[in-house]
Amino acid sequence: MITTQVFEIDESIAGTSAEAPAKPSFTETSDAEAPAGPADHEIAVEAYTRYLLRGCQDGHALEDWLAAEESLREKYR
Numbered sequence: 001m002i003t004t005q006v007f008e009i010d011e012s013i014a015g016t017s018a019e020a021p022a023k024p025s026f027t028e029t030s031d032a033e034a035p036a037g038p039a040d041h042e043i044a045v046e047a048y049t050r051y052l053l054r055g056c057q058d059g060h061a062l063e064d065w066l067a068a069e070e071s072l073r074e075k076y077r
């Protein structure tokens with residue numbers, strides 16, 4: 001089972017105390033609430049892999065990102 005932590009900062013106390021910063025609260029979500037597609041870090045790793053396989057040739061960042069995103073979306077189907 002995969003869980004995701006969601007952090008929220010209480011805006012009413014954020015930045016009002018010089019002594020201590022506001023403490024974030026979090027909730028855990030279940031698989032049913034998790035996003036159905038790849039996470040940004042997964043896409044970034046795949047895009048970087050494509051960059052490396054091309055020989056570290058610059059100028060294709062968007063192309064790599066979109067291709068990585070599409071490739072990973074197919075895995076989530």
